Amino acid sequence: MADPLKILFLSAEVAPFAKTGGLGDVGGSLPKALHDLGHDVRVVMPAYRAIEAGYPGVSAMPGHLTVPTGVGMLPAGVFTGTLPGSDVPIYFIAEAGLFNRPNIYGYDDDPYRFAFFSRAALELTLALAWKPDVVHAHDWHAAPALAWLATAGQADGRFRGIATIFTIHNLAHQGRARWHIFDYLGIQTFSLAEESYGEVNFMARGIYHATMVNTVSPTYAREIMTPAGGAYLDGLLRHRHYDVHGIINGLDYQEWDPASDGRIANHYNADHLGARVHNRHALQARASLPQRDNIPLVAMVSRLDWQKGLDITGHVIHMLMNGFSGEAQFIVLGTGAREYEDMFARLAYYHPHKMTAYLDYNAGFAPLIYAGSDIFIMPSRFEPCGLGQLIAMRYGSVPVVRATGGLADTVQDGHTGFTFHDYSTDAFWRALQRAIYVYNVDRERWQQIQRHGMMADFSWRRSAQGYQQLYEWAIARTFS
Numbered sequence: 001m002a003d004p005l006k007i008l009f010l011s012a013e014v015a016p017f018a019k020t021g022g023l024g025d026v027g028g029s030l031p032k033a034l035h036d037l038g039h040d041v042r043v044v045m046p047a048y049r050a051i052e053a054g055y056p057g058v059s060a061m062p063g064h065l066t067v068p069t070g071v072g073m074l075p076a077g078v079f080t081g082t083l084p085g086s087d088v089p090i091y092f093i094a095e096a097g098l099f100n101r102p103n104i105y106g107y108d109d110d111p112y113r114f115a116f117f118s119r120a121a122l123e124l125t126l127a128l129a130w131k132p133d134v135v136h137a138h139d140w141h142a143a144p145a146l147a148w149l150a151t152a153g154q155a156d157g158r159f160r161g162i163a164t165i166f167t168i169h170n171l172a173h174q175g176r177a178r179w180h181i182f183d184y185l186g187i188q189t190f191s192l193a194e195e196s197y198g199e200v201n202f203m204a205r206g207i208y209h210a211t212m213v214n215t216v217s218p219t220y221a222r223e224i225m226t227p228a229g230g231a232y233l234d235g236l237l238r239h240r241h242y243d244v245h246g247i248i249n250g251l252d253y254q255e256w257d258p259a260s261d262g263r264i265a266n267h268y269n270a271d272h273l274g275a276r277v278h279n280r281h282a283l284q285a286r287a288s289l290p291q292r293d294n295i296p297l298v299a300m301v302s303r304l305d306w307q308k309g310l311d312i313t314g315h316v317i318h319m320l321m322n323g324f325s326g327e328a329q330f331i332v333l334g335t336g337a338r339e340y341e342d343m344f345a346r347l348a349y350y351h352p353h354k355m356t357a358y359l360d361y362n363a364g365f366a367p368l369i370y371a372g373s374d375i376f377i378m379p380s381r382f383e384p385c386g387l388g389q390l391i392a393m394r395y396g397s398v399p400v401v402r403a404t405g406g407l408a409d410t411v412q413d414g415h416t417g418f419t420f421h422d423y424s425t426d427a428f429w430r431a432l433q434r435a436i437y438v439y440n441v442d443r444e445r446w447q448q449i450q451r452h453g454m455m456a457d458f459s460w461r462r463s464a465q466g467y468q469q470l471y472e473w474a475i476a477r478t479f480s
């Protein structure tokens with residue numbers, strides 16, 4: 001076993017305290033897996049409204065932090081607790097004017113909110129008398145910490161010699177601000193080629209200043225170094241390509257386990273696939289669909305966003321519902337852009353006995369969809385990692401996905417699912433047809449594909465071992 005490391009984990013989202021997507025899942029699961037490997041992990045996130053209102057198991061620390069900024073020393077409170085089901089401590093930086101708001105993001109002063117959070121998180125380590133070996137910052141919201149450590153922080157011996165990791169969850173969100181935010185952070189530096197005149201790009205700063213950089217899948221790491229996938233930062237990423245790595249996100253196998261999940265109708269495992277039929281019947285009943293066992297039940301659980309490939313999905317579902325590949329049923333659960341909600345609502349209206357559209361967010365319903373469906377579709381334009389395909393495989397629903405990002409790294413065509421490469425309706429439809437053909441004519445092979453997916457190892461322990469190696473490389477680089 002590697003020597004224990006002290007890891008400061010900075011994230012704007014940590015499940016279950018705050019979550020809008022995959023970032024929150026990583027924040028809530030990876031620290032526990034690292035702790036299980038023997039490391040001393042301390043998680044820090046902002047104290048949003050739910051924390052300020054009184055969150056079970058969370059209490060206020062006595063006193064307050066004094067955070068240095070360009071406008072003077074500002075106070076910040078700190079709440080503390082532990083990640084559920086673990087001994088991993090989590091700290092919440094409290095500043096009511098910045099974080100006690102209805103939403104996590106979407107404010108004009110977001111760069112200042114997260115700059116303050118990042119700087120306060122570093123000051124917290126001094127208050128705890130605990131110097132991390134590694135600062136692990138996630139997405140642009142935590143990048144100000146890395147920018148400060150690499151510049152102004154080098155003048156303070158208390159912060160020198162700390163390795164840094166920057167994890168990119170979604171390159172498209174970059175955290176742009178006016179240059180005077182560096183005055184606020186007390187940083188004197190130069191502009192990057194990726195920054196317009198008078199602008200700071202915190203995503204670019206995280207990439208530039210971190211000791212090592214990673215994304216949440218190997219394929220996404222390669223894709224973001226291309227003009228097509230680089231969101232105008234591909235040149236910087238290619239410049240640092242020796243330091244950019246991809247580590248697949250894990251799945252919380254305690255939460256997502258068909259053998260014990262209390263949210264599904266009947267438990268089962270890879271050796272007892274026949275028991276899945278009870279979940280199928282429960283799903284059909286809840287969706288007001290005929291309880292038929294001899295036709296494929298296709299499902300989609302997704303944020304209804306252009307990234308998710310919905311502009312090539314409508315025609316595919318239209319052909320599926322019109323019987324172009326035989327009889328089938330379809331269920332979609334999700335909310336998002338109005339145009340895609342309207343698309344699914346219209347399709348459901350025209351096919352009331354074949355399709356149901358749940359156009360809302362219902363996390364408690366999703367497990368039954370995974371457990372009761374036969375095929376799970378994810379035709380994403382791009383997908384840094386993806387969680388849906390991992391859950392689907394775990395529950396025996398065979399994924400049909402576009403081979404991009406983490407989908408390409410986790411779904412093996414013909415072995416654990418079906419993939420397509422071209423971003424087109426035709427390619428998606430052909431892949432779905434292949435899946436339906438195997439389902440209809442070769443049930444023995446279909447069950448083999450289900451079992452292969454259910455038995456694949458996408459646990460957080462495996463991911464944590466990858467991060468452990470990355471930390472060790474970063475520390476070696478820092479002291480070389």
